[in-house]
Amino acid sequence: MKNQVQLITYVDRLGGGNIAQLQALLRGPLQGLFGGVHLLPFYHPIDGSDAGFDPIDHTQVDARLGDWGSVAALTQDVDVMADVIVNHMSNRSPQFLEYSAKGASSAYAGLFLTMDAVFPNGATERDLLAVYRPRPGVPFTVVTLANGERKLLWTTFTPQQIDIDVQHPQGRAYLSGILRTLADAGIRMVRLDAVGYAIKKAGANCFMMPETFAFIDAFAAEAKGLGIEVLVEIHSYYRRQIEIAERVDWVYDFALPPLVLHGLFFGTAKPLKHWIAIRPNNALTVLDTHDGIGVIDIGADAADRAGSPGLVPPEELDRLVEMIHDKSGGQSRQATGAAASNLDLYQVNCTYYDALGRDDAAYLAARAIQFWLPGVPQVYYTGLLAGHNDMDLLARSGVGRDINRHHYTSAEIDADLQRPVVQALCSLIRLRNTHPAFQGSFEVLPADDHLLHLQWRAEDGAGLAHVARLAVDLSLRSARISVSVAGVAGLRELSLDGSAFSI
CATH class of the missing domain: 3.90.400.10 (Oligo-1,6-glucosidase; Domain 2)
Known part of the structure; x- marks a missing residue:
């Protein structure tokens, strides 16, 4: 997997087109931004009961988007990640x-x-x-x-x-066929969707059991034999995520989104610094995905709340959720929990930009923290465009997560790419992709609890030091970037005030 920022998107919701049109977008206004693209389910059909996560045919591209040739063509430009929906299939299959x-x-x-x-x-x-x-x-x-x-x-x-019986010969054959189809199309990364629930056992909790780990090990080995890396998608207690990371190629850093919000809301970097010290580095860093903002990932272990505390105290976690609701003007409350169908008890549904009250400086500081942490950053398509909550789509569908699944027209994309906050984010992405310091070593520099100072440093063959330093004041919700520039002495300071920059 390239050490460059990746895009997460639905094919049909970013410009309303097909795979070929998405490829044209990546070659055009988004050129140079992404080393990889995670295509959310593009299988037949993309408009089932769960936005493509209930495939009728997992080995067929939805004809409205293209075909396997279209996917293969896209892999010639960028690395492509696809979902393997391990746990279930459609009742219309x-x-x-x-x-x-x-x-x-x-x-x-x-x-x-x-x-x-x-x-x-x-x-x-x-x-x-x-x-x-x-x-x-x-x-x-x-x-x-x-x-x-x-x-x-x-x-x-x-x-x-x-749900599929993944331990039955029919279940194993079904999943193996999907892997071979993806490999033949040139896909070299897969995300195992809902794999934590794949194994069921009488008398157990049926979630991330030893048998589940064994299944993941076997599946990952089969994928590796086809030249495919595996990303495991699990929302769970943070220590379990660390354990999972020791067994697989890649995990998500799902603790990061709520911890960054916590830091910016409470004006402290203390929980975030603790997490940085223990988090797995084979992680894809995210602030937003097609799902909601997870809170289970920083809370106490649901199975052992007394003996396994979370990364933040329960009262602060509750307050964090309420602050998201307040910052979003109450919109996230309408899309979360019992307020909307297809609910997840552990997520708050809201765009990340609206969760921060549409504060450009805070949003860019959050993205900078994401990009500076070890791992490979992913940016969700609504996050790329600093998107607002889609209350109309929520009203039409009644599905909470649709608040963050807007269908962008080409005109909307063009307009949003001109917004200063989006231009600054694109500049930040290009910096993360190209600055040589990010190929070196990472450290957290000493600072007070309300400050987060992160640094990357790399030495080249000529003995020159490449440096990329980030200083975030959580209490002021602002950030400064200092980077080395080839042929220039000292470090150049870059603004994160919502204006674009270049080096």
Whole structure:
């Protein structure tokens, strides 16, 4: 994976076009910004019950976006990451429709997970309450198959997303076929979506168990054999994230988004500095993704709250959520928790720019912190354009996360690229991609608790030092950048006041 900033985007929501048009955008106004692109699900169809995360056919590109040739062409320009939706597939998939019609006689009878496959002797109340849930309710849906049989199918997320038995030969064959299809198209990075829930076991919490780690190990080994790196997507207690990072190629730094907000809201870098000292460096740093802003990632362990505290105290975590609601003018409250369907209990739905009250200086300081931490930065498409909450889309869909999934027209992109905050962010991205200091060593410089001073330093073959230094005052919500410039003595200071800059 290149040590350059990556873009995370839906193909059809950034310019409303297809893969070829996205490629033209990356070659045009976004040229030089991104070393890689994470294409959010582009499979058939992109407009199911969960914005593409419930594929009918995971090996078919939605025809409205292009085909595998379009994907392969894009990989010639940038590294491309794709999702492998490990845990489930659509109830409209050919496999499920055949199973529904034929039941136990279907060739796919073992592909879909039923309650009795995990609890052959039945489940007690204690068994069901032990299952870790990202959403309210039990993880089952009563389904009457087309052949008249009634089944309790395992549905971790929505009734339309039927969980796969990834340990069954049919499940393993299904996932292996997806990997081969992606490899043939030139994709060299995959994100394992919802993999933490993939293994189910009676009497256990069914989330990130030893058996889950074993499954990830085997899947990653298979991917590696095809030349594919694996990113594991897990929202969980921060120490568990550290453990996961020791076993895989890449993890997300999901603790970073709420910790940066906490620092800017409370005027302290103390929790952030603690996290920087212990966080895994094989991480993709993010402030925003297609999901909400996670709070579980810095909170106490839900399974052991008394003995496993979070990175911030519970009362500050609660206050952080309320401050996001306040900064967004109450909009995030309308999209979060029980206020909207398809809810996740551990996320606040809001664009990152609106979570900071549309404060340009604070937003750029947050992005600078993201870019300065070890790892590979990813920028979500609405974040690239300092996007506002889409309340109209939320009202139409009723899906909380749609507040941060705006459909940008080409005219909107052109207009937003002229905004000073966006131009400054693009300058910051180019600096992160090109300055040689970021290929060297990282350190946190001594500073008071309200200050965060980060530095990268690299020596070249001629004995010259390349330096990139970031100083953030969390209490003032402002940042300064000092960088070395070839052929110029000392460091040049760059403004992060919302104006573009170059070196």
